[in-house]
Amino acid sequence: MAATSVHQGNPPAALETPKIAVQDLNLWYGSFHALKNVRVDVLPRKITAFIGPSGCGKSTVLRTFNRMNDLIKGVRVTGKVLIDDHNIYEEDTDLIRLRKRVGMVFQRPNPFPISVFENVAYGPRIHGETRRRRLEELVEKSLRATALWDDLKDRLSTPALGLSPEQQQRLCLSRLLAVEPDVLLMDEPCSALDPIATARIEELAVELSKDFTIVIVTHNMQQAARISHVTAFFLLGELLECGETSQIFTNPKNEKTEQYITGRFG
């Protein structure tokens, strides 16, 4: 099996219009060239997993999708990230609106130190929603979507930090859903959770993928294999291979991908 040097990936249903299209993306942290000519499509209402060893650039790519990297000093980006055909790196991009559409959860659940209700209502409120009835509806809908409602409906005023780690992660997802995004970015969302909680969050991700485009960064290859439709493998800032998850894990085309997923390096 010959290694290819193609720095791009074409997910299976290439005819489907991608939700996110990354085109010749380069990113530098100061003088460090962290992403090199990355081209990858993210399909709508599918789970795309980014895998690769630490430092390969997978989280960096993820953070370009809501321009979180802008917050880091010395970052320079060239190339395009099109979301619904609009390049979010255009000057006119409304970052507040972008981050409302493209939500993100992190390794450690990070609920605000306020009540469950206020955590979920926080987003709609800062986006201008003041009607109590509407906020209640959004909170219920968002908590139902992450299967928290039945457990928490009588405890909405309790502090969010008192919840279990899994519930906190669900709450963080609910907080995103309350502002009605269409893309959910998950950066190692289960790495602070035990296996049972991990399985439940994975189930939730699969459930949410019916309505949302999900991109997940994970070190857990079994997790990528279990829940994603498309897997992209990154190495040293390059995208080496992207394809249907079942293909990547049974018959990867790139030698490096094979070595990584069979545990021969990384």
Added chain:
Amino acid sequence: MQRHFEENLNALKEKIIRMGSLAEEMIQKSVRALMERNPSITQDVFDMEREVNLLHVEVDDRCVKLLALTQPMAVDLRLIAAAMKINTDLERIADQAVNVCQTCYYHLLKETPVPQANIIPRMAEISQSMLKNSLDAFSKKDIELAKKVLLQDEEEDRLKAETLSELIELIKREPDHSKQFVDLILIAKNMERISDHATNIAEDVIFMVLGVDIRHHIEEKRP
């Protein structure tokens, strides 16, 4: 971690190879029992089957444990999936050799010898060579050798068809020896089954190495 896993994979491969060489020897002995009219050789084959059966269970057990404990991916996953299938084929090949010996021991060697038994070694030679090639292809990941096995199977099928029509003719011409000819038909069928199992092994080797399933020409028939 990786070295430990490699050791396990190598041990698995060795067990498969050991089973294969036993099966090969069993085919050889079964034909010798027939040609030399020696019932004691059939006993050797019956004894060897016990070791094959033990390996059959052991190989599957190793595969299931490797799947459960190491969650192999890609080339490793394909190796274990292929090993499980090859294991089944090898056990059945050994069974076919046992069947030949049973036919010899319980029937054929008790009847008057017929010179036409010499049809069988020609078929056996191909079956045995196919088995050897498929196992060499497995241990060396040799695609070309695996493809050669597929061609040999066509030859074996032709030979079986010829043998069958020849023996049917003989039954008509020499009804006094019909019992022997029917037994030879059964043995020819055993040889043909062995070559089919060797073909399966060759197909599994191609899957293991290339990740492509060539069985039943499925790929060519896909729209």
